[in-house]
Amino acid sequence: GQSLEQPSEVTAVEGAIVQINCTYQTSGFYGLSWYQQHDGGAPTFLSYNALDGLEETGRFSSFLSRSDSYGYLLLQELQMKDSASYFCAVRGGTGFQKLVFGTGTRLLVSP
Amino acid sequence: GAVVSQHPSRVICKSGTSVKIECRSLDFQATTMFWYRQFPKQSLMLMATSNEGSKATYEQGVEKDKFLINHASLTLSTLTVTSAHPEDSSFYICSAYHLAGGNNEQFFGPGTRLTVL
Numbered sequence: 001g002q003s004l005e006q007p008s009e010v011t012a013v014e015g016a017i018v019q020i021n022c023t024y025q026t027s028g029f030y031g032l033s034w035y036q037q038h039d040g041g042a043p044t045f046l047s048y049n050a051l052d053g054l055e056e057t058g059r060f061s062s063f064l065s066r067s068d069s070y071g072y073l074l075l076q077e078l079q080m081k082d083s084a085s086y087f088c089a090v091r092g093g094t095g096f097q098k099l100v101f102g103t104g105t106r107l108l109v110s111p
Numbered sequence: 112g113a114v115v116s117q118h119p120s121r122v123i124c125k126s127g128t129s130v131k132i133e134c135r136s137l138d139f140q141a142t143t144m145f146w147y148r149q150f151p152k153q154s155l156m157l158m159a160t161s162n163e164g165s166k167a168t169y170e171q172g173v174e175k176d177k178f179l180i181n182h183a184s185l186t187l188s189t190l191t192v193t194s195a196h197p198e199d200s201s202f203y204i205c206s207a208y209h210l211a212g213g214n215n216e217q218f219f220g221p222g223t224r225l226t227v228l
Contacts, residue, residue: 033217035219040222040224041221041222042204042219042220042221042222043155043204043219044219045216045217045218048216087154087155097143097145097160097208097217098145098157098160099145099157099206099217100157101154101155101156101157102154103154104153104154106152
């Protein structure tokens, strides 16, 4: 089977840095994606790692270690609007385009 | 950017009726779309892969006769929840892949909240 584990909730204050971890077990692997979802809204794409290492996109960075089946999303200079749920998702399994989502991490940013 | 729309955004129906949800890619063609279901405070669960011009591929445990999927064109996929029951109440989200910025990103529709009374 396939599983992706994330912490259920993380809290931080404005301006801080937070790291959301994701460990996965999948039968096939093409890459790890990260999505943000505000309550009642659609998931929005944040980043994608196909190879080991760090990808940086503005305040967000994502890291992947395929040998450890592990990745993380790093959010810097936190803002109140970053309060949302964050999901890691693996492309793989039986199809390149299919996404299997992690359990999700709810980030609460306080003033 | 790539935009995916869904209609309706919210629907309330009586138990036993059928509900159709539309998913459209507005500015690109999508040969493959995906349908997810999300219960409150839970993750997105893939229900099925919708393929233009062919039968949908359903995930294990998803009843294909209950969740009918039609992908009649390169920009439209529909999900019909037949004989809906209260346990089918959920947030249904579709998505489609679009090549953007060098990555094959999956773009999501805004979702449809279904409430079955």
